Structure formats: C-alpha cells, structure tokens
Amino acid sequence: MPNNSPLYSLKSLAIPALMITGLSACGGDSDSSGEGYVTLYNASPNAPAIFLTIDEDLDDDGTDYFEQTYNGVAFGQIGGDKLVETNTYTMELAWQSDDSIARDDLTKVYESSLTVSSDEIKFVVLTQDITDPQILTYDIPVIDDEDDTDDDLFNMRVLNIHQTTDTVDVYLSKSDETFNEATLISQAAYGQLSENAKYDQDDYIFYITANGSNEVLYTSDEINYSFASQYVMVVRDNTGVGASPFIIDRISSASTIEYANDGAQAKLTIFNGIEQHELLENYAGSVDIHIDGFNEQADFSNLAQGQFSESIITDRGDYSLELTIPGTEEFLLKNHLVTLDENIDRTVFFYLNEENVDHDGDGDVDENGDGIVDEVEVTINSLVVDNSVHQGIYEHGVNIINFVDDEDFSTVNFYFVRSDEIIDTATNKRSVDFGEPQDILLLNNTYTIYAVAKRDSSDILLISQELIIDEDSKEQFLILEEDASSASGYKVTLADQAQ
Numbered sequence: 001m002p003n004n005s006p007l008y009s010l011k012s013l014a015i016p017a018l019m020i021t022g023l024s025a026c027g028g029d030s031d032s033s034g035e036g037y038v039t040l041y042n043a044s045p046n047a048p049a050i051f052l053t054i055d056e057d058l059d060d061d062g063t064d065y066f067e068q069t070y071n072g073v074a075f076g077q078i079g080g081d082k083l084v085e086t087n088t089y090t091m092e093l094a095w096q097s098d099d100s101i102a103r104d105d106l107t108k109v110y111e112s113s114l115t116v117s118s119d120e121i122k123f124v125v126l127t128q129d130i131t132d133p134q135i136l137t138y139d140i141p142v143i144d145d146e147d148d149t150d151d152d153l154f155n156m157r158v159l160n161i162h163q164t165t166d167t168v169d170v171y172l173s174k175s176d177e178t179f180n181e182a183t184l185i186s187q188a189a190y191g192q193l194s195e196n197a198k199y200d201q202d203d204y205i206f207y208i209t210a211n212g213s214n215e216v217l218y219t220s221d222e223i224n225y226s227f228a229s230q231y232v233m234v235v236r237d238n239t240g241v242g243a244s245p246f247i248i249d250r251i252s253s254a255s256t257i258e259y260a261n262d263g264a265q266a267k268l269t270i271f272n273g274i275e276q277h278e279l280l281e282n283y284a285g286s287v288d289i290h291i292d293g294f295n296e297q298a299d300f301s302n303l304a305q306g307q308f309s310e311s312i313i314t315d316r317g318d319y320s321l322e323l324t325i326p327g328t329e330e331f332l333l334k335n336h337l338v339t340l341d342e343n344i345d346r347t348v349f350f351y352l353n354e355e356n357v358d359h360d361g362d363g364d365v366d367e368n369g370d371g372i373v374d375e376v377e378v379t380i381n382s383l384v385v386d387n388s389v390h391q392g393i394y395e396h397g398v399n400i401i402n403f404v405d406d407e408d409f410s411t412v413n414f415y416f417v418r419s420d421e422i423i424d425t426a427t428n429k430r431s432v433d434f435g436e437p438q439d440i441l442l443l444n445n446t447y448t449i450y451a452v453a454k455r456d457s458s459d460i461l462l463i464s465q466e467l468i469i470d471e472d473s474k475e476q477f478l479i480l481e482e483d484a485s486s487a488s489g490y491k492v493t494l495a496d497q498a499q
Contacts, residue, residue, distance in 0.1 A: 032119065033119050034085060035084065035085055036084065036086055036117050036119060036120045036122065036142075037081040037082060037083055037084070037122065038054060038082045038114070038116060038121075039078055039080065039082065039121055039122070039123050039253075040052045040070075040078065040079040040093070041077075041079075041125045041234070041256075042074060042076065042078075043076070043126060043161055044126050044130045044133055045237065045391045046130050046391040046392055046393050047126065047133070047392070048074075048095045048392055050073050050094070050095055051069055051070065051095065052069070052070045052073070052091070052092070053067070053068065053090075053093075053103055053106075054067070054070075054082070054091055054114070055090045056087060056090075066087075066089070069101075069106075072096065075392075077256050078256050080253065081121060081254070087115075088113055088114070088116075089113070089115075090111065090113060091114035092110070093109050093110040093126060093135070094108040095107055097394070097443065098443070099427050109130065110135050112135070117139065120142060121139070121141075123138040123140050123232070125137070125161065130393065130394070138193050140157070140193075140196075140230070141196075143155050143196065148198070153198045153199065153200060153201065154198070154199055154201055154225045154228055154230075154231065155198055155230045155231065156230075157193055157194050157195070157196055157197075158170050158186035158234075158235070159192070159232055159233070159234045160186075160188035160189065160190055160191070161234060161235065161236050162190065162236055162237055162246060163237055165210065166211070167187060167188065168188060168209070168211060168246075169184060169186070169187050169210070170185055170187075170206060170208055170233075170235065171183060171184050171185065171206070171207040171209070172199075172204055172205070172207075173204065173205050174202060174205075175203035179216050182205075187211060199225065201225050201226050201227070202225060203223065203225075206219070206220040206223070206233065207219055207220075208235060208246050208248075217244060217246060218246040218248070218261045219261060219263070220261075223259060229252055231250055231251065231252055232250075232251040233248055233249070233251075234249040234250075236248075236249060238260070238343070239389050239391065240260060240343035240389055241313065241343060241344070241389070243261075243264065244260075244264060246261065247259065247261075260343035262342070263342065264316065264343040265313050265314060265316065266313070266314060266315070266340035266342060266343070267311050267312070267313055267344070267345040267387075268314060268346055268347075269308055269309055269311045269346070269347045269348070269499045270289055270309040270347070270348050270350070271307070271348070271349045271350070272287055272303045272304060272305050272350055273349050273352075273479070274332075274350055274380060275481075275482065277352060277378050279378045280332065280352075282325050282328075282330060283325060283332060285304055285305045286304045286305070287323045287324065287325070287326065287332060288300065288302065288323070288324045288325070288326045289303060289309070290322040290323075291314075293320065293322065294331075298324070299312070301326065306481060308495060310499070311345075311499045316340050317339075318337060319338050320336065321336040322335070332380055344386055345386070345389060345497075346385065347477075347497070348383070348385075349383040349401065349403075350380055350381070351382075351383065351403050352381075353380075353381045353405070353435070354405065355378075355379070381435065383401065383435055383437065385399060385401075385437060385477075387497040388475035388497050389498065390475055394471070395442060396469050396473045396474070397441050397497075398440050398441075398442060398475075398477075399439050399477050399497065400432050400437060400438045401432070401437045401479045401480070402432040402433065402435070402480050403434070403435070403479065403481045403482075404434065404453075404462070404481065404482055404490065405434040408453075409454060410433060411433050411434070412431075412452065412462065413451075413452045413454075414429060414440075414478070414480075415428070415429045415449070415452065416442060416467070417448045417450060428440060428442060443469070444469050444470050444471065446466065446468050448464055448465070449464060449466070451464070451490070462480070462488060463480070463488045465494075467494065474496040475496070476494055476497060477494070477496075478492060479494075479495070481493070
C-alpha cells in the first residue's frame with residue numbers, strides 16, 4: 001500500500017486546485033519587474049505546429065505597439081518562456097496552411113484576450129482535437145527563492161489533461177523505493193493544475209492510478225531533478241505503442257521531456273530491401289528472420305524483397321537478428337543487434353551494399369587497367385527507423401529512403417511537385433544519399449514525385465509517381481529501389497509507417 005504521509009524528502013504536499021487566475025507568488029523579491037512570460041504548450045495530438053501571436057493593438061499595424069508571431073510549436077512541445085511587458089494583449093493561435101509563415105497567411109484556430117501580469121508565467125495549453133480545440137490558461141508565479149538554491153530544492157506542479165480519465169491519483173517515491181513507499185502528491189481532475197510544492201533535488205519515480213485505486217497504471221523511469229527550477233508534470237494520453245494509457249511530460253522553462261511507462265513494450269517491423277547478387281548464390285529474393293537466435297520456426301518466414309513483415313509487439317530490450325535462406329540454416333547475417341526502446345514503433349530495413357575491393361590501399365581498384373573493377377564484395381546492412389506515430393490531419397510526414405547505389409551516383413533528388421509547380425519551382429524537395437533517410441513534412445495536397453539523379457553533367461529522371469495526401473493519410477515511407485522488371489529500371493514503394 002502506498003504511504004499517505006509525507007515523504008521525508010518532501011517539503012510540502014501538493015493539493016490539487018484549478019489554476020486559472022490569481023495565484024499568489026511564492027518567495028522571491030516583492031518588487032515588481034513590470035514583465036511576465038507567455039508559454040505555449042501544444043497538447044493536441046492531431047495538431048500541426050501551432051504559431052502563437054501576441055498583439056498589443058489589433059487595429060494598429062504600426063511599430064508603436066507590440067506585435068510578435070513566434071515559431072511553430074509541435075505536438076508535445078513548448079515554445080519556451082516569451083518575455084513581454086505587463087499588459088492586456090490579443091492572443092492568436094494558428095497553423096501554417098500554405099508555404100508562408102507570415103501572420104496574415106496562417107490559419108487561425110483561436111483568438112482571445114490575454115492579460116500578462118508582473119512576474120507570472122501565462123501558461124497556455126492547446127488540447128483536444130485541433131478541429132475543435134480546447135484552450136486552458138493558467139497563471140503560474142515566477143519563483144525566485146534563494147533558499148531553493150541554498151537548500152537544493154526544486155518546485156513542481158502536476159497538470160492532468162488526459163482525455164478519457166476524469167481524475168487520476170499521482171504518487172511519488174524516491175528512485176530506490178517502490179509504490180509501497182510512494183506518497184500521494186496530486187488528485188487531479190481533468191484540467192486541474194496543482195499548487196506548487198517544493199522537493200529535495202534527487203531522483204524520483206512517478207506512479208499513476210485511477211482515483212482512489214491502488215492499481216498502478218503507469219510507472220515512470222527514474223527522473224532526475226538537479227536544479228532549483230520550476231517544473232510542470234503533465235499527465236496526458238499515450239500515443240505510442242505501449243499498453244499504458246498514460247504519458248508524463250516534464251515541462252521546464254525551455255524544454256519538454258516525455259516519459260513513457262517504465263517497461264512499456266515496443267513494436268518491430270522488418271523490410272527486406274536486399275537485392276539479388278551473384279555473390280549471394282543461394283539468395284533468391286526472400287529471407288527468414290530469426291529473433292534472438294536461430295529457431296526451426298522463423299519469426300518472419302519467407303519475407304520477399306520489397307516487402308514489409310507483419311509487426312510484432314515485444315518487450316523493450318536488446319535483440320539479436322539472424323537472416324537465413326528460407327527453410328535452411330544458411331546464414332546471410334548473424335548476431336545483428338537491434339535495440340527496442342519502450343513505447344517505440346521501429347522498422348529495420350535490410351539492404352545490400354556493394355563495395356570495390358582495394359587490397360593494397362592505394363586507391364586503385366583496377367590494377368590491371370582493363371577498365372573493370374578487379375574485385376567487389378557485398379555486405380548486408382541495416383537501417384533502423386523510428387516510425388512516426390503523429391496523428392495529424394492537416395499535414396503528414398514522409399520518410400524518404402534511397403536504396404539505389406549506382407556506379408555513377410548515390411544521391412537522388414526527390415521533388416514533390418504540386419499542380420501549379422514544375423521541378424525547378426518546387427518548394428518541397430530533398431536530396432537523399434544511399435542508405436541515409438530524410439524526412440519531409442507535406443501539407444494535404446496532390447503531388448507528383450520526381451526522383452532525379454545526376455549522371456556526369458546530365459539530370460536523369462529515374463521515376464515519377466503521384467502521391468495524394470489528405471486528412472485520412474498516415475505517415476508514409478517512400479522507398480526507392482532498383483527494379484529490373486520495370487520499364488524505368490526503378491520502383492517507388494509508398495507504405496504507411498504504422499503497419
């Protein structure tokens with residue numbers, strides 16, 4: 001059973017309270033600075049990056065009044081503390097719906113007045129579905145207490161914005177203790193921010209239960225607090241692959257760190273990008289894949305080139321992968337290490353790499369001068385990619401992977417061309433080296449993808465393909481491979497990252 005008496009390391013017990021306005025400052029100098037802070041936290045899981053604008057006078061475009069639009073804030077992140085003079089402003093929240101990030105070109109989702117008080121942080125939280133967002137605003141006093149530094153203390157509040165659990169109980173223990181020794185620090189209904197509490201700087205573990213329950217639904221890894229800072233610990237929905245419904249974000253003045261449930265499971269998918277080669281005599285384009293040692297029954301059987309395996313959910317940890325010729329004990333790859341972190345969806349791409357052999361290290365791979373490389377060797381390499389779990393509806397990420405390593409080029413330029421563009425004017429483009437993935441974020445639209453390489457001084461169009469991105473689209477992989485059976489000699493595979 002958890003302990004309901006205060007931890008010996010806790011300086012006070014956090015009592016849940018809805019903090020909308022009117023919090024009194026704790027400690028510090030009584031002199032007013034005449035300045036306060038505004039911090040935006042984007043907690044809407046299907047929102048794009050959100051731009052915050054603070055405007056002193058909507059009706060005046062001159063330079064005599066304060067007006068500032070800050071950089072976009074992605075889901076799960078904060079925009080940092082923005083210092084402004086005490087005043088009442090108009091606050092706008094908006095997202096980038098075309099190529100411009102100018103304020104007038106952004107699509108506004110919220111507008112309201114915002115009063116910034118001296119020595120306070122106006123903490124603005126965007127949550128719920130971006131098509132009908134909820135904006136929660138809290139006043140948090142800036143704490144500048146010399147005793148915190150002298151006594152090695154830090155300050156912490158708890159905020160619950162979990163969308164399907166009305167009230168949660170949050171417990172805290174030292175890192176060398178368990179839930180049995182934990183102390184209840186917050187009983188927070190949705191939208192409630194607890195009062196500030198001071199704690200000894202140390203390593204701690206958080207636990208979450210349903211209100212009034214002793215069944216632990218979430219346990220954090222140990223979290224280090226080594227500075228006399230202010231933190232907000234936010235309980236929100238888990239969008240990863242782990243079974244726990246909860247995630248905790250630790251928010252400080254400049255950053256957010258996400259903590260998944262300790263021991264949460266991971267998800268693994270395999271892609272076979274291994275080309276056939278004369279040096280792999282018995283490889284006919286398919287492999288068996290074994291996890292943690294060869295087994296008579298492979299974990300993934302007869303996976304063909306250019307195909308994804310089914311996904312498996314497994315415990316986090318370090319795994320050895322073996323690749324064999326299907327139905328045999330002939331190994332193509334042994335003891336290949338793959339690490340699966342908690343709550344992560346990960347894909348491992350296997351591909352062939354061919355290199356010219358230079359035995360004497362003189363840089364000459366054609367010693368007899370006949371114009372033919374004397375010897376080549378092949379290796380099977382892997383590329384490990386964390387699959388995006390972003391649930392956006394207005395924009396979607398594409399992870400571009402180039403598995404073409406031609407003797408004349410190893411870099412391919414990818415252009416995502418809209419109906420009013422040509423390749424030369426395309427805004428969305430990436431240069432992708434062999435085996436080195438690149439991400440691109442695309443707004444909903446119809447694109448023609450052009451894969452272009454340079455041979456000598458000429459641009460060569462390898463392949464083109466249409467891509468439609470809309471509200472129902474998922475995060476994508478775009479994989480370029482050689483394909484002798486196609487007219488162009490190449491193929492593009494588009495696949496959802498979440499298999």
